[in-house]
Amino acid sequence: MTEDQLLGPRAHGGACGSAVLKAVAEDFQVDEVLDIPLSGAGEHLWLWVEKRNLNTEEAARRLARAAGVPVRNISYAGLKDRQALTRQWFSLHLPGKADPALARAEDETLKILQSSRHQRKLQRGAHSANGFTLRLTELQAEHAQLDARLERIKIDGVPNYFGLQRFGYEGGNVHGAREYADREELPVQRNLRSRLLSAGRSYLFNRVLAERVAAGSWNQAQVGDLLAFTDSRSFFPAGEAECSDPRLAVLDLHPTGPLWGAGESPAAGVVQALEMQAAATEPSIAKWLAEAGMKHERRILRLPIGGLSWHYPEPDILQLEFVLPTGCFATAVVRELVSLAGQTDI
Numbered sequence: 001m002t003e004d005q006l007l008g009p010r011a012h013g014g015a016c017g018s019a020v021l022k023a024v025a026e027d028f029q030v031d032e033v034l035d036i037p038l039s040g041a042g043e044h045l046w047l048w049v050e051k052r053n054l055n056t057e058e059a060a061r062r063l064a065r066a067a068g069v070p071v072r073n074i075s076y077a078g079l080k081d082r083q084a085l086t087r088q089w090f091s092l093h094l095p096g097k098a099d100p101a102l103a104r105a106e107d108e109t110l111k112i113l114q115s116s117r118h119q120r121k122l123q124r125g126a127h128s129a130n131g132f133t134l135r136l137t138e139l140q141a142e143h144a145q146l147d148a149r150l151e152r153i154k155i156d157g158v159p160n161y162f163g164l165q166r167f168g169y170e171g172g173n174v175h176g177a178r179e180y181a182d183r184e185e186l187p188v189q190r191n192l193r194s195r196l197l198s199a200g201r202s203y204l205f206n207r208v209l210a211e212r213v214a215a216g217s218w219n220q221a222q223v224g225d226l227l228a229f230t231d232s233r234s235f236f237p238a239g240e241a242e243c244s245d246p247r248l249a250v251l252d253l254h255p256t257g258p259l260w261g262a263g264e265s266p267a268a269g270v271v272q273a274l275e276m277q278a279a280a281t282e283p284s285i286a287k288w289l290a291e292a293g294m295k296h297e298r299r300i301l302r303l304p305i306g307g308l309s310w311h312y313p314e315p316d317i318l319q320l321e322f323v324l325p326t327g328c329f330a331t332a333v334v335r336e337l338v339s340l341a342g343q344t345d346i
Helices: 056-067 143-156 169-183 190-215 269-280 283-291 330-335
Strands: 017-021 028-033 044-052 074-076 085-093 110-118 129-141 226-229 253-259 297-300 306-314 317-325
Touching (some): 044 056, 056 074, 056 085, 129 143, 129 306, 143 306, 169 190, 169 283, 190 283, 226 297, 253 269, 269 283
Parallel strands (some): 028 085
Antiparallel strands (some): 017 129, 028 129, 044 085, 044 110, 074 085, 226 253, 253 297, 306 317
């Protein structure tokens, strides 16, 4: 499957040029933002870990081996990219145990930067945001055009597409979801089941968002929409009054799209019709998600970019810094700027 099939049209016009992302790990840096004060005491050891070209699950396994505990005793807030330089929190459940010697978990791919005790374990999704520092190299684009596009993105945000990495190489996870859906089966392996269900939901969401981008309504509330604040999982219906809420203009409040599950879309009117039409293009996946016990949830269609700044360390390098809500993809920002030369799975 192509990028356009998995995502959808750009909102701010064609790519300004081309560039390379992730030539080295340092070109894609992610810092987890966690607003939890640690007490310094308790049976959970929290670790601030820097990882280079190492995925979160492998880091958890290495910490478990070094600490001499089962991997189920290791918790983290979210998964981070493998091909990147990332800093994130882990917690180790160590009831009645002293701090273990963890030096053997460390090498050039994993460094423990800080540690502290706390009464509770780190919960999935506990972080409030992710901070990004990206370096686009081999840049072939006019700086003035990029600057104008970035100024527009700072004001309007970008479509909140799920990134290509959610779908696997050439959309392999979507193909897998279709195969299981057509057989009306679920994978036995837990990790595979989770990955394919997630890919199916993400693909249907992207189809809805693509239609809204094409219609120019991805960043505009319509009667029948379900609205949500940037950092909230709850939503409420939009009537005429809600469509004029001033918080929409300042990117605090947004229209949402479906994370598919049981039942019809809870949206109304033309919005519900569009969402049901998108589900009808993949009827077996929509039915499969519902029968798998997935509940209908919502995701904001518009992605606000916090603290966006940029500069050019060299004429052919663009460095970006910004903050995104959890579960959102930095590549959604990059895609509105440039095409990534020769890179199809980032």
